[in-house]
Amino acid sequence: MTLKLTCPNCGPRYTTEFWFGGEPVPRATPAAPGVDALRADFERVWLRTNVAGVQSERWFHHAGCRRWLVTERDTRTNVFHGHG
Amino acid sequence: MATAEPRSAGASFEFEGRTIPSGADDTIASALFRAGVRTFSRSFKYHRRRSLYCLSGDCPNCLMTVDGEPAVRTCVTPAASVRRVARGAGWPSADRDALSILWRLRWLMPVGFYYKSMIRPRWLFPIAERVIRRIAGLGPVPREPSESAKERLNHHPDVLVIGGGIAGLAAALAAADGGERVLLVDEGAIGERIAPGALRDRIGVLRDAFARHASASILERATAFGIFEGPLVPVIDADFLHLVHPARIVVATGAVERHAVFPGNDLPGVWLGRGASRLAGVHGLSPGRAIVVATNTAEGLLHLDVLHRNVTRQGGGAVVAAVVPASLASGVPAGIEVIADGTVVEASGSGALRSVVVEAAGRRRTLRCDALVLSLGLEPRDGLLRQAEFEAVLGAGDVARPGCSAEEAEDDGRRTAGAAVPEPAAASSQSSAPQLGSAEGFVCLCEDVAVEEFEHAWDEGYRSTELLKRYSTVTMGACQGALCHAHLKAFVRQRSPGSWTGSPTRARPPARTVRLEDLAAGARVPLEHHTSLHERHVASGALMDWAGTWKRPSNYGDVAQEYRAVRERVSVMDVSTLGKYRVAGPDATALLEHIYPCHVGDLKPWRSRYTLLLNEAGYLLDDGMVCKLGDGSYYVTFTSSGGDGAESWLRDWTDERGLTVHIANVTASRSAINVAGPRARELLSRLSSDACDAQAIPYGGLREMVVAGVNCLVIRVAFVGELSFELHHASRQSEALWDSLLDAGREFDMLPHGLDALKLLRLEKGHILIGQDTDFDTTPSKVGLDFAVKMSKPDFVGRTALERIAKLPRERSLLPMTFAGARAPEEGAQLFADGAHVGNVTSSRWSPALDCGVALGWVRHPDGAPPSRVMARDTIGHTEGVVTKGPFYDPKGERLRA
Numbered sequence: 001m002t003l004k005l006t007c008p009n010c011g012p013r014y015t016t017e018f019w020f021g022g023e024p025v026p027r028a029t030p031a032a033p034g035v036d037a038l039r040a041d042f043e044r045v046w047l048r049t050n051v052a053g054v055q056s057e058r059w060f061h062h063a064g065c066r067r068w069l070v071t072e073r074d075t076r077t078n079v080f081h082g083h084g
Numbered sequence: 085m086a087t088a089e090p091r092s093a094g095a096s097f098e099f100e101g102r103t104i105p106s107g108a109d110d111t112i113a114s115a116l117f118r119a120g121v122r123t124f125s126r127s128f129k130y131h132r133r134r135s136l137y138c139l140s141g142d143c144p145n146c147l148m149t150v151d152g153e154p155a156v157r158t159c160v161t162p163a164a165s166v167r168r169v170a171r172g173a174g175w176p177s178a179d180r181d182a183l184s185i186l187w188r189l190r191w192l193m194p195v196g197f198y199y200k201s202m203i204r205p206r207w208l209f210p211i212a213e214r215v216i217r218r219i220a221g222l223g224p225v226p227r228e229p230s231e232s233a234k235e236r237l238n239h240h241p242d243v244l245v246i247g248g249g250i251a252g253l254a255a256a257l258a259a260a261d262g263g264e265r266v267l268l269v270d271e272g273a274i275g276e277r278i279a280p281g282a283l284r285d286r287i288g289v290l291r292d293a294f295a296r297h298a299s300a301s302i303l304e305r306a307t308a309f310g311i312f313e314g315p316l317v318p319v320i321d322a323d324f325l326h327l328v329h330p331a332r333i334v335v336a337t338g339a340v341e342r343h344a345v346f347p348g349n350d351l352p353g354v355w356l357g358r359g360a361s362r363l364a365g366v367h368g369l370s371p372g373r374a375i376v377v378a379t380n381t382a383e384g385l386l387h388l389d390v391l392h393r394n395v396t397r398q399g400g401g402a403v404v405a406a407v408v409p410a411s412l413a414s415g416v417p418a419g420i421e422v423i424a425d426g427t428v429v430e431a432s433g434s435g436a437l438r439s440v441v442v443e444a445a446g447r448r449r450t451l452r453c454d455a456l457v458l459s460l461g462l463e464p465r466d467g468l469l470r471q472a473e474f475e476a477v478l479g480a481g482d483v484a485r486p487g488c489s490a491e492e493a494e495d496d497g498r499r500t501a502g503a504a505v506p507e508p509a510a511a512s513s514q515s516s517a518p519q520l521g522s523a524e525g526f527v528c529l530c531e532d533v534a535v536e537e538f539e540h541a542w543d544e545g546y547r548s549t550e551l552l553k554r555y556s557t558v559t560m561g562a563c564q565g566a567l568c569h570a571h572l573k574a575f576v577r578q579r580s581p582g583s584w585t586g587s588p589t590r591a592r593p594p595a596r597t598v599r600l601e602d603l604a605a606g607a608r609v610p611l612e613h614h615t616s617l618h619e620r621h622v623a624s625g626a627l628m629d630w631a632g633t634w635k636r637p638s639n640y641g642d643v644a645q646e647y648r649a650v651r652e653r654v655s656v657m658d659v660s661t662l663g664k665y666r667v668a669g670p671d672a673t674a675l676l677e678h679i680y681p682c683h684v685g686d687l688k689p690w691r692s693r694y695t696l697l698l699n700e701a702g703y704l705l706d707d708g709m710v711c712k713l714g715d716g717s718y719y720v721t722f723t724s725s726g727g728d729g730a731e732s733w734l735r736d737w738t739d740e741r742g743l744t745v746h747i748a749n750v751t752a753s754r755s756a757i758n759v760a761g762p763r764a765r766e767l768l769s770r771l772s773s774d775a776c777d778a779q780a781i782p783y784g785g786l787r788e789m790v791v792a793g794v795n796c797l798v799i800r801v802a803f804v805g806e807l808s809f810e811l812h813h814a815s816r817q818s819e820a821l822w823d824s825l826l827d828a829g830r831e832f833d834m835l836p837h838g839l840d841a842l843k844l845l846r847l848e849k850g851h852i853l854i855g856q857d858t859d860f861d862t863t864p865s866k867v868g869l870d871f872a873v874k875m876s877k878p879d880f881v882g883r884t885a886l887e888r889i890a891k892l893p894r895e896r897s898l899l900p901m902t903f904a905g906a907r908a909p910e911e912g913a914q915l916f917a918d919g920a921h922v923g924n925v926t927s928s929r930w931s932p933a934l935d936c937g938v939a940l941g942w943v944r945h946p947d948g949a950p951p952s953r954v955m956a957r958d959t960i961g962h963t964e965g966v967v968t969k970g971p972f973y974d975p976k977g978e979r980l981r982a
Contacts, residue, residue, distance in 0.1 A: 002314035002329065014314075014329075019732060027740050041884040045700045060732045066749070068732070068739055078313055 005073075005080050009065035021058030023048050024070055052076055097166045100177070106163035109276075113139065113146045113159040114367040116169075122352050122436065124148070124158070126173035128220050128561070129532035130187040133435050135352030137529070139359030141271065141596075142340045142465070142566040144530040148172065154223025155562060155597060159359075160272055162305075173221020183219060195537035195556050196544065236606030237324045241267040241301070243501065244317055244330035246308045246468060248274035250283070250490050251481025252336030253290035254497030259334075260297040262502065267328060268294065269303040269319050271596075277358075279365020279390045283490055290494075310593025311335075311472040320598060325605035332476045334500050335469045339462035339482035343567040345525035345535060347430045353437025357387040357459025364394040372455025373401035376440055378428050379408055381487065384459030385415040391457065392417050405451055407442055423449070431456055462486035463570045470591035527575075528568040530561020538575050548585035549576050559589060562597055615660040616755050616818040626838060632725035634661045637838035646837035647932060650804055650845055654761035655837045656825050659810060660818070663708070663727015664750045667718040667734070671743035676710060676718060679737050681864070681873040681880050687712045692786050692799055696864055696872050697722070697730055698882030702889055704862045704869075706730045707854055711786050711799055719797065719812070723854055727751055737881070755818040757825065758801065760808035762982065763832050768798075768809060770828045776809070783981040792824030804842065805849035805974055807982045844929040847938055850900050850970025857898055857926040857940050863889055867898040868970070895946045898926070900970035901939050901954060905963045908937025909956035913963075915941050917951035925956055931972060937963065938972045 003015045025044050049055070054074050061067055072081040094107045099116060106115035113124065113136055124146045125134045134145040141160035149170045150156040158169065174181035186193075202209055241264075245256040248270035256268040275287040294300050306321035308328075315333060319326040341356040348354075353372060355363075357379060360371045375395065377388045385408075392403050406416045407426040416422050426444035431437055439452045464483045478484075480500040481493035488496065527533050533556050546555040549572050558572055559565035565572075569589065577586035613634045621628060626637035637658070639646060649655040667676065676684040680695045687693060692711040699705050706726035711719040722730040731749055738745045759767060768776045774789040776798070781787045786799040789811075797812040813821055826834065837845075843853070852858060852867050863886065864873045873886065903909060913925040928939035943950050956963045974980070 002312060002316040004314065004329070021732075021736070038884065038888055041700075045885065060735075062728060062732065066731065066735065068736055 003078055003080070005059065005071055007061050007064055007067075008069060009067055010061060013061070013064060015059070017061060017063035018059040019062050021060055021068065023050075024056055024058050050075075054081060095164055097163060097169055099169045100171070104163075104169075108164065110163040110367065111159055112148070112150065112156075112161050112163045112166055112169055114363065114369065115163045116158070117363065118367070118369055123171075123179050125171055126178050126181050126183070126221060127350070127532050128173075128530060129193065130190055131173060131181050131183040131185075131219075132187060132350055132532070133181075133184070133352055134350060134529065135436075136363070137354065137359060138340065138356045138567075139362045140277065140340065140356075142563055144562040147562060149223045152226050153599070154225070157562075157597075171221070172223040173219070195533070195540045199555075230601045234320075234323060234325055234602060234605035237326050239267055239301075239326055239328045239330075241265045241328065241330050243267070243332050243334060244269070244308075244328050245334045245336060245501075246317070247271075247336035247338060247481075247483075248287075248291070248302070248304075249336060249338050249481060249493070250287060250290070251338075251483075251493040251497035251500075252334065253287060253294060254494040255334040255336060255480050255501040256300065256497075257290055257294040257297075258498040258501035260294055260300045263299070265299040265301075266294075266297070267301045267303065267330070269306045269308055269326075269328075271305070271307050273304045274302070277362050277366065279361050279394075281365070281390070286490065286494075307596050307598075308468065309596045309598050311468055311477060312593065315472065315477065318593075320602045320605075325602055332478075333472065334478050334480050334497070335466075335472075335483055336480045336497060337465045337468055337483050339464050339486045340566050341459055342461045342463050342570065343527075343529075344428065344458050344460055345527055345571060346428060347524040348432050348437075349525045350529055351431050351433050351437045352435070353433065353453075353455050354431055355455060355457045357384050357457055360455070360457040361387040361390045365390045368394065368398065370395045370398065370400035370455075371457065372437075372453065374453040375401060375403045375455040375457060376405045376407065376442075376451055376453045377403055377457045377459070378426070378442075379406070379457075379459040380412070381459055381461055382412070382415075382489070383462075383487070384408075385412060387457065387459050388416065388420075392420065401455075404453060407444075428456065428458070463566075465566060467564055467566070467591050467595035470588060471593060471595065527571045528556075528558040528561060528563075530563050530568075531557045533558045533568070535571075535575070538572075542575075542579060547576070547580065549573055549587060549589050552576065553589050564595060565589070613661070615658055616815040617658045617660065617757075617822050620819060620822055621658065624836070629839070631661065631839060634724060636661060636724075637836075639838040639840045640836055642835075643838075643840045643844070644932070646835050646841040647844055649833070649835040650761050650806055650837055650841065651933065652762070653832045654759065654763040654767050654829060654834050655841075656822070656829070656834065657758045657760070657837050657842060658755075658822070659758045660755035660815070661724035662751070662756055663706075663722035663724065663730055664754050664756070664812065665720050665722075665727075665731065665734070666748040666750055667720055667745060668716055669743075669745040670716060671738075671741075672716045672718055672745050675734065675738055675741070675743050675745045676720070677877075678741065678879070679734065679881050680710060681877070681882065681886075682710075683874055683877065684710060684712075689714050690786055691784055693784070694802070694872055695720075696869060697726075697733065698864070698880075698886075699733075700881055700885060701861075702863050702882040702885035703860060704854060704858050704864065704867070705733065707872075709799065709801070711797075726854060753815055754812050755815040756810050756812045757818070757822060758804075758808055758810050759825065760804050760806050761832075762807060762979070764807050764809055765982075767825070767829055767832060767834070770831070771824055778982070781809070792821055792828075794821045794824075796821075802977070802980045803849070803851055804845035805851075805971070805977075806845075806979050808980065843927070844931070847927050847929050847940065848931050848933055848971065848973035850940070850972060852898065852940065853927065862898075865890070865894065866896060893946075893948075896923070896942060896944050897950060898940055899943050899950055899967050900972065901941055901965045901967050902934065902972065903928075903937030903939065903956065903963045903965040905937070907960075907963065909939060909963045909965070910958035910960065913941075913956040913958035915943060916955045916957065917943070917953065922951065922954065925958075933973050937965070939965070943967070 006012045096103050096105045104119045123133050137143045137145045139159045141157045146159040147155045148158050171178040243259040243266045245252045245268045256266045260266045278284040306319045308317050308319045317328040363369045395401050403420050405421040407423045410424040413422045426442040429443050430441040439450050440456050442449050464486050469479045478500045480497045541555045546552050559569050621637045626640045628635045629638045682695050692709050695710045697706040706722050708722040771792040789796050789798045794813050794817045799810045801808050801810050908928045908930045911928050915923040922944050923942040925939050925941040931938040954965045
């Protein structure tokens with residue numbers, strides 16, 4: 001895949017410079033342990049939306065600024081729609 | 085005329101024992117044709133005699149082995165630099181081929197026979213495959229490594245134009261006029277295949293106007309073979325694999341004249357109009373002495389004119405008849421018989437065309453001739469265009485609107501260059517479906533597929549273009565559907581009108597044949613990291629081997645001596661490959677406390693701790709050390725291959741929690757040397773006036789020391805199980821420090837040790853290597869690392885998951901085991917208990933300290949307690965082992981705490 005995305009720190013670069021980080025998911029905040037918390041934790045760690053359409057996703061620019069960024073990509077066309 | 089000399093003096097090449105002269109403008113094929121060669125190849129399946137047909141690189145008829153490379157399209161390959169040419173198939177020769185008997189035996193080889201017969205016995209298949217490949221004349225794959233070393237070159241134009249015909253040139257020129265950077269690529273040299281005349285002149289004018297732009301680049305004899313996502317278009321020429329990353333693409337690859345299907349349509353002497361016109365107009369050769377031209381287009385009349393003028397002028401033959409619609413009859417030059425509204429229904433001859441049968445007004449006439457030139461409309465050469473569904477790709481000229489005039493093509497190109505938004509590529513509206521009248525004519529010249537084979541396949545249930553394609557292999561040959569794709573669609577549409585089953589087949593790269601060697605252009609040995617001591621290791625004769633992306637010493641010649649140096653005296657090892665980071669800032673403690681399962685907040689300055697790195701599922705990512713230098717100031721290490729991933733993990737959580745933490749990767753700028761062994765302290769004290777006794781730097785501690793004049797952060801570590809100090813220092817001083825250590829170490833008979841010794845030393849201690857002993861789903865408790873996880877902490881990454889996992893039965897563990905036999909099992913040996921397979925060995929060595937084999941291995945124990953005895957089976961045999969408790973060596977850890 002040779003998609004080009006625009007890193008806010010480094011400018012337009014090919015995705016070979018990045019590691020894919022998947023969909024951004026809300027992280028757990030420290031909470032009292034309980035069945036519901038476990039369930040929420042499970043869903044957070046394992047379940048993804050995987051939309052056919054515009055999806056937010058994270059990339060780590062390992063060959064550049066070594067920062068994480070969030071992009072909007074249409075999974076049907078692989079067109080990037082700027083940054084979240 | 086067939087024996088005429090080349091127009092200009094040139095070179096020559098060897099062709100199956102003959103010397104063939106060639107002119108400056110010659111292709112291999114034109115030089116051979118001039119020398120009288122008429123059999124250019126034998127067909128793939130039936131060994132039918134084949135001769136030049138398209139002269140455009142679209143058909144398989146001229147494929148030959150050129151300078152050892154099989155399947156070269158000789159009709160588009162310049163003859164100038166070629167040395168040796170040979171035809172692939174045919175026994176004893178392509179001219180007289182006994183295997184042409186296969187045509188009479190074709191009833192034995194119906195479509196799909198291969199799939200039905202090549203089943204049993206299985207041992208026969210490899211032999212049959214070799215025979216079939218040989219008979220098919222696919223040519224030998226070169227065994228020697230290629231001499232060429234092509235490089236990759238990246239281009240980033242605004243517009244890439246593929247194809248330098250009228251439409252492509254007009255598009256390129258318009259884009260360049262608009263101030264854009266334009267790259268134009270063409271398979272041949274621009275204009276070379278067009279017969280001299282108004283069209284060629286216009287191409288020259290457009291080319292010159294385009295080339296004058298500073299922002300214009302042209303690549304000739306360069307093949308674009310695919311459009312990948314991005315978009316990325318790989319283009320191969322003689323020197324480079326060009327990786328073109330354009331913003332927009334204009335595909336102007338033109339069209340191929342329609343391949344007509346009738347009995348005898350593959351006989352030598354049957355030509356496509358552009359091919360014949362090229363032969364006469366560009367190369368000054370005549371396709372035959374008595375030529376019949378059949379056309380229904382204005383373009384065909386141009387070809388007729390080119391043939392008429394050139395052939396008669398040179399006295400080599402004549403156009404004897406023209407089969408044209410009545411509406412075009414007035415365009416036929418005087419002296420040529422016109423057969424109005426006729427259709428060619430059959431061509432016959434034995435090995436070469438002798439006559440054609442033309443049907444007109446219900447009557448059949450036989451015309452004697454030795455060349456039949458067909459110009460019956462165009463099929464788009466759209467293999468590239470159809471690959472690009474989502475990209476900013478537009479077709480211009482014949483590829484989008486087959487049969488448009490030169491003026492229309494120029495307008496189209498100009499308009500396409502200006503179009504900012506892709507519009508749906510226009511369907512080939514002008515061309516009607518090709519005729520599939522006769523069952524006997526060849527649809528596919530590459531794979532010898534006739535209409536009757538379509539019918540067989542259809543009857544067997546292969547009833548869509550995609551299925552018919554796979555079963556009959558039509559469109560899968562060298563031409564990639566250039567000639568036959570239209571017929572495939574037409575056949576299915578005829579049988580099931582209006583159905584989706586007649587859609588075009590999926591187009592995929594490569595659109596043209598490519599060499600594996602070209603795809604590998606620029607491929608190198610992967611990125612190779614060296615530590616600052618690399619030269620020292622090489623100079624001392626170390627065996628260097630890959631460790632991730634690093635090159636590290638495996639040993640310096642004698643692993644046993646290196647091992648003994650560590651256990652008995654003192655040794656040094658270059659551990660600069662460790663991932664090393666400075667982590668500081670107001671929230672540094674909060675970050676590390678959150679991502680590490682051990683306590684960080686209670687760490688006192690100048691103390692360190694072994695740490696694991698877990699993901700949210702509670703699985704091991706990496707391990708390392710966390711060292712506290714002061715308030716909110718840390719030095720952390722990770723494994724050699726895990727550092728980069730760990731860094732992204734740290735940064736991820738920093739962002740996620742909105743923390744203020746500075747993370748600096750010092751892996752390259754800081755080097756590290758481990759000084760290990762019972763006399764390590766003595767060695768250090770020879771080189772430093774700073775104290776390094778157990779009070780100054782206790783186990784679990786660190787301090788700053790000046791060693792041999794080099795400022796070092798010295799960390800007590802435990803990996804090899806002896807008293808050890810890791811000396812972290814500035815990389816530029818690494819060689820000086822290494823030299824001083826080796827120098828001072830002579831007194832202790834010191835040796836450096838490499839990875840081989842290290843792996844044995846750590847295994848004797850039962851220390852795991854992340855990645856070697858762990859899988860992606862390894863939790864700490866499965867590998868005996870519970871001590872490094874503090875469930876008493878209220879929160880850390882992975883805690884929730886570990887809490888849940890702790891309630892489940894543990895069914896798999898990494899266990900230490902000893903093997904008392906004559907040898908240790910191989911790493912990867914399979915483990916059995918009571919005859920049942922239970923797991924595998926991940927690390928194994930012969931331990932000099934214990935005088936037995938020691939190993940770590942995964943053992944399944946679904947019923948609770950793991951087995952006490954195991955049997956390891958490897959490539960050598962069996963070894964009996966006992967599951968024990970680790971560590972094997974110095975279980976109380978007295979030596980490393982010294």
